[in-house]
Amino acid sequence: MTVDHGLAVALRRRRYLLSAWPWRALAYALTTLPLAGAAAFGAAVVAAPLLLVVSALRRGRPVDAEALAVLAVVALAVVAFAPLAGAPVAAVERWRLGLVDDRPVTAPRWRGLAARFTTATGWREGAYLAVLGVVLPLAYGMFGLLVLLDVALVAGPWLAGGEDRIVLVWATVDSPAEAVPYALAGLLAVPALVYLAGLLVAAQAAVARRLLDDAPGGAALREVTRSRARLVGAYEAERRRIERDMHDGAQPRLTALTLQLGLARLDVPDDSPAAKPLAVAHEQAKELMVTLRGIVQGIRPQQLTELGLAGAVGELAARSVVPVTVRADLTRPVPDLIETTAWYVVSETLGNVARHAGAGRAQVRLTRDDRRLVVEVRDDGRGGADPARGTGLTGLADRVAAVEGRLLLSSPPGGPTLVRVELPCRP
Known part of the structure; x- marks a missing residue:
């Protein structure tokens, strides 16, 4: 990075x-x-x-x-x-x-x-x-x-x-x-x-x-907007549905699985070849419960807590199948909710680049000033991204608008594609 x-x-x-x-x-x-x-x-x-x-x-x-x-x-x-x-x-x-x-x-x-x-x-x-x-x-x-x-x-x-x-x-x-x-x-x-x-x-x-710079012109950066009332209501309804499904379905089954693995560990001698794999499976089941609970409750990804936004985005770039350069200018602290939103924006956008853009390289830029955090993801792919043809970009716009930010897009046919997200950072 x-x-x-x-x-x-x-x-x-x-x-x-x-x-x-x-x-x-x-x-x-x-x-x-x-x-x-x-x-x-x-x-x-x-x-x-x-x-x-x-x-x-x-x-x-x-x-x-x-x-x-x-x-x-x-x-x-x-x-x-x-x-x-x-x-x-x-x-x-x-x-x-x-x-x-x-x-x-x-x-x-x-x-x-x-x-x-x-x-x-x-x-x-x-x-x-x-x-x-x-x-x-x-x-x-x-x-x-x-x-x-x-x-x-x-x-x-x-x-x-x-x-x-x-x-x-x-x-x-x-x-x-x-x-x-x-x-x-x-x-x-x-x-x-x-x-x-x-x-x-x-x-x-x-x-x-x-x-x-021709990126803001021609096929200009256009704001991907959604109805604020609709997106906030839909977001809350979906979150409650996932929480209910997890509480009534996935969580009891995971709890039962964890208990079964714990009991099996008690029955297996410590010198048995199955003891170590069984212990690993038991720990992973417990970690999975914590992870799912954290996702539903909106807890920050662990990478953000451990590495900060720049480091967490750098880790996303390192795992990307497309070579990604990260340039960060974060001279001031970023609120937790804004950091989480920015991380998910970068994660989803890099996923779209890998799946749909046909790009050879991508670049992520993070800039923090007095009032906002700006996230820019640029790739040299084929371009032509259109929010009307799928829910990926509009889903990102929903997430960004939920924190009173905005998402802008420039993707002329033939590329390049630029996704710019502006997130407010109140003092």
């Missing part, structure tokens, strides 16, 4: 500066520069003539109508070309997101050139190209000025002392001694700049995921 901490989450950690995340953010920022530079150059080629025309109009100078028409055509052509130009940039960006966010990014499945212009995904990729060419150069430029200012402060003692006086921020210094306090302030500002760089990169990554 691996523990996942995305950059946005890592920024809230006390040991952020001592971790690898600042270096990963730096790598992401450095690899952004050539992409943003190329996009900014393209934006400047289009924007420069338009700015000249606007400037001429503001000064009252005449502008040729043909020139305006040509510029309008060029601008429209650039906008129309954006979905095509954004495709290679989006492919690189989906790969680069792994530097600061370990969650997989779903790429669209294109069906011809026309799909670039007729789907929202193509225009979202064009919008991200605009973000790269316009917004990010401004943001990175402002951050670069702050870095240069800090470097000047730190280097002040070495720059001062010459024939010319130097200006540091708002003060003029004549000697290295006068520049030392500014250098100390610059050194103290370095951690703040590292955090600011992390925030800038995290914001860029969030925008990139929002625009380039």
Whole structure:
């Protein structure tokens, strides 16, 4: 089992500066520069003539109508070309997101050139190209000025002392001694700049995921809803029925079986070959009674008590016939009922993956924030899961809704499939 901490989450950690995340953010920022530079150059080629025309109009100078028409055509052509130009940039960006966010990014499945212009995904990729060419150069430029200012402060003692006086921020210094306090302030500002760089990169990554991750679009995450009154009543009726059947049928028979095995142990000598197997069978019968009673009464699975949610889910993954990766970010305690619900959700969903998805791999992600626990199970199978064709997903929705949570599903034909469950965690 691996523990996942995305950059946005890592920024809230006390040991952020001592971790690898600042270096990963730096790598992401450095690899952004050539992409943003190329996009900014393209934006400047289009924007420069338009700015000249606007400037001429503001000064009252005449502008040729043909020139305006040509510029309008060029601008429209650039906008129309954006979905095509954004495709290679989006492919690189989906790969680069792994530097600061370990969650997989779903790429669209294109069906011809026309799909670039007729789907929202193509225009979202064009919008991200605009973000790269316009917004990010401004943001990175402002951050670069702050870095240069800090470097000047730190280097002040070495720059001062010459024939010319130097200006540091708002003060003029004549000697290295006068520049030392500014250098100390610059050194103290370095951690703040590292955090600011992390925030800038995290914001860029969030925008990139929002625009380039195709999982929430197309066959969008749709909530699998059920009638709250119906499901609560049905759940309680079914629980009472199972409890009654167990109390009147299975439990007396198990009790009789346990007693018979206990009496048989008394009649079998300790040195008999049957003594040990008989003792094992007796203990297993008693454990089975406890297990059945616990299931009916709603007691937590034993794995949760012993290992916690992350460990119990890791054990489910280890037993799965499909390779499963578990990524857990559980920084706060989870209520017992929510833990139990999440465990059953993962157990049932992984069972569905093994039985129906035809998947080669699956991933489970657990995230806990101030208000909720989010469980995501993703597989690379054939997709096409539909709650209307079976009771498995609606049964899960019933269980989740019983604790005031919600279940969302994305499963376009051809995959991948994403099941997302949001469970409330009240303080």
